[in-house]
Amino acid sequence: MRDLQDRLGYLVLIATAVAYFAVYTTSLGRPPGSFDYLAILNTTMPLALVAIGQSLVVLTGGIDLSVGGVVSVCVAVTAATGGAPGWILVVLLLGAAAGLVNGLIVAFGRIAPILTTLATLSIYTGAALWVLPVPGGSIMPEVRAVLSNPNIPTALGWLALAVAGWWVLRRTRFGMRVYAVGSDETSARAVGIPVERVKTAVYALSGLCSALAGVFYVSTTTAGDANAGAPFILTSIASVVVGGVAFTGGRGSAMGAVAGAVALTLVIDVLFFAGIDPLYQSLFQGLFLVVAVLLGTAAALLARRRTT
Amino acid sequence: MNRRALYAAAIAVAVLVIGAVLTPGLASWPGLRAVLVVASFTGFVAAGQMLVVLVGGIDLSIPWVLNAAAIVLTTTSLGMSQRLPVALALAIGAGLAAGLVNGLGVAWLGVPAVVMTLGMNGVLQGLTLGLSQGLTCDDCGHYAPSPLRDLFAGTVPAALLVWLGIALLVTVLLRLTVFGRRVYATGVNPRAAFLSGVGVKGVTVALYTLSGGFAALAGIMLVGYGGQASLGLGDPYLFESIAAVVVGGVSILGGRGDYVGVVAGSLTLVAVTTVLRAQQVPEHGRLMIYGLVILAILFAYGRERAHD
Numbered sequence: 305m306r307d308l309q310d311r312l313g314y315l316v317l318i319a320t321a322v323a324y325f326a327v328y329t330t331s332l333g334r335p336p337g338s339f340d341y342l343a344i345l346n347t348t349m350p351l352a353l354v355a356i357g358q359s360l361v362v363l364t365g366g367i368d369l370s371v372g373g374v375v376s377v378c379v380a381v382t383a384a385t386g387g388a389p390g391w392i393l394v395v396l397l398l399g400a401a402a403g404l405v406n407g408l409i410v411a412f413g414r415i416a417p418i419l420t421t422l423a424t425l426s427i428y429t430g431a432a433l434w435v436l437p438v439p440g441g442s443i444m445p446e447v448r449a450v451l452s453n454p455n456i457p458t459a460l461g462w463l464a465l466a467v468a469g470w471w472v473l474r475r476t477r478f479g480m481r482v483y484a485v486g487s488d489e490t491s492a493r494a495v496g497i498p499v500e501r502v503k504t505a506v507y508a509l510s511g512l513c514s515a516l517a518g519v520f521y522v523s524t525t526t527a528g529d530a531n532a533g534a535p536f537i538l539t540s541i542a543s544v545v546v547g548g549v550a551f552t553g554g555r556g557s558a559m560g561a562v563a564g565a566v567a568l569t570l571v572i573d574v575l576f577f578a579g580i581d582p583l584y585q586s587l588f589q590g591l592f593l594v595v596a597v598l599l600g601t602a603a604a605l606l607a608r609r610r611t612t
Numbered sequence: 613m614n615r616r617a618l619y620a621a622a623i624a625v626a627v628l629v630i631g632a633v634l635t636p637g638l639a640s641w642p643g644l645r646a647v648l649v650v651a652s653f654t655g656f657v658a659a660g661q662m663l664v665v666l667v668g669g670i671d672l673s674i675p676w677v678l679n680a681a682a683i684v685l686t687t688t689s690l691g692m693s694q695r696l697p698v699a700l701a702l703a704i705g706a707g708l709a710a711g712l713v714n715g716l717g718v719a720w721l722g723v724p725a726v727v728m729t730l731g732m733n734g735v736l737q738g739l740t741l742g743l744s745q746g747l748t749c750d751d752c753g754h755y756a757p758s759p760l761r762d763l764f765a766g767t768v769p770a771a772l773l774v775w776l777g778i779a780l781l782v783t784v785l786l787r788l789t790v791f792g793r794r795v796y797a798t799g800v801n802p803r804a805a806f807l808s809g810v811g812v813k814g815v816t817v818a819l820y821t822l823s824g825g826f827a828a829l830a831g832i833m834l835v836g837y838g839g840q841a842s843l844g845l846g847d848p849y850l851f852e853s854i855a856a857v858v859v860g861g862v863s864i865l866g867g868r869g870d871y872v873g874v875v876a877g878s879l880t881l882v883a884v885t886t887v888l889r890a891q892q893v894p895e896h897g898r899l900m901i902y903g904l905v906i907l908a909i910l911f912a913y914g915r916e917r918a919h920d
Contacts, residue, residue: 367726409907413910413915414917415910415911415915416916418864419854419906419910422855423904426899426900426903427904427907428903430899430901430902432896433896434896437896538730538733583745584739584741584742586734586738587734587739590735590736590738591731591734597723597724598723601722
């Protein structure tokens with residue numbers, strides 16, 4: 305049953321997917337087709353990427369509010385430059401550098417993660433507005449065809465790559481250290497783990513993930529907006545929570561967070577096809593979030609009762 | 613009173629003096645009054661945020677509790693003075709009820725504060741948008757009753773006296789009552805507090821309830837100030853309330869801090885923005901400087917203790 309809480313994200317995703325399938329089919333009289341799956345995939349990509357980065361930070365017991373600002377500034381630069389491959393590389397470096405600054409302040413400046421990233425959120429959002437004062441910009445069609453092609457599921461390949469990256473990462477020494485720092489920082493320090501370096505690295509990786517998300521955002525929407533990143537702050541935290549990553553650190557996985565991100569995106573479609581007034585959308589999203597976590601807590605309680 | 617609150621007060625004075633030198637208008641009473649009035653809104657939400665932060669919690673539901681209360685006020689008072697008392701009671705009641713649910717979820721169901729209050733924010737956003745039909749309902753366009761708008765008139769606006777009253781109330785509650793001692797005891801070490809007979813759960817529920825009430829109060833005052841309710845009224849106050857609390861010297865880990873500091877923190881943040889606006893710094897510059905100021909203050913007195 306302890307496994308149940310760890311697999312919360314997948315269970316929630318399966319339940320949501322079943323609901324989506326049922327509601328879609330009853331509403332339109334046919335099961336969802338390849339076009340629908342492709343649309344879901346392409347709209348989920350940015351959130352899934354941010355959620356991977358957020359989960360890494362949360363695994364060490366931190367939180368990254370600046371993802372909103374990093375996504376915004378990366379969206380702004382990508383859209384302003386049209387997303388030429390050279391510029392995409394610059395954007396990725398920029399995102400990683402922004403994350404690195406967070407990490408250095410948190411780990412070596414000893415300022416609480418929520419406060420550090422709150423301050424840098426404002427700085428990065430300002431930088432995004434500076435680069436792209438009014439919404440607009442463009443993306444090269446060739447880049448779009450490779451990243452989030454509206455006709456063939458190219459994004460699936462990138463998502464698989466991200467999943468594979470995580471799969472390898474958690475098996476490396478660094479991956480083990482991330483869990484060690486999140487589980488018990490004092491013990492991790494006592495056994496000689498360079499806690500500061502691990503923390504710095506996870507924030508840098510989170511910045512890199514946000515940069516990737518920014519590029520995919522421009523690729524999917526074909527335009528940029530300096531405020532594009534703001535919604536990702538709360539939705540990435542929600543994805544991580546629904547994905548079964550514990551806020552106390554050390555429990556959960558980035559894959560759970562990806563499952564959470566897909567589930568959160570699907571819920572919007574479920575509500576739409578169920579004919580619920582879009583004005584009430586966030587009401588159900590809020591309930592979904594709390595209920596998903598309560599289910600996880602209930603599962604953990606049941607497990608404890610059964611073992612004792 | 614702790615030392616950090618004094619630092620916070622010193623910084624507020626310094627920012628105001630620098631502001632007065634840069635912008636002569638700020639040195640006059642009307643200039644200072646404008647800053648104080650705008651800072652009072654931050655002060656109200658930050659009072660609630662401080663109370664939950666003192667026990668190591670956080671309230672992310674402030675934006676829509678504030679917004680919901682503002683709309684409850686206008687739609688029940690319908691601009692009529694004789695309906696104001698009932699409308700005030702309903703608006704504050706709505707805030708307290710939302711806070712109570714937050715508190716029960718956090719203390720009794722064990723839902724992490726971030727999740728519970730984020731979910732509550734979504735639920736209230738959905739309810740507010742849905743029930744008011746996106747603020748297009750017949751009663752939604754009403755102005756605030758005139759007694760409420762008069763709070764902001766005069767040489768010394770009554771709104772500032774309300775803030776002074778709240779400041780005294782919160783300070784007395786925390787520093788001179790048994791309840792206050794229990795709050796700090798819970799914040800320093802919940803386990804030790806519980807073992808020495810403090811009803812930790814009850815204290816937690818009470819603090820979240822109060823936070824909901826303070827967010828509602830801010831909503832009411834904002835309606836009085838602006839004349840009407842609008843959607844998104846509370847959005848700026850989520851991160852602003854957290855920033856005011858930590859700039860005011862309250863430890864984000866709980867157990868330490870005073871409302872005097874938070875008042876100074878609110879003033880500092882609003883004064884910085886006001887001076888930057890008066891200097892005609894563009895929005896991107898304001899955001900970046902705002903973030904850098906918070907970061908500088910955090911480096912000055914918001915650092916955590918070094919690990920041995």
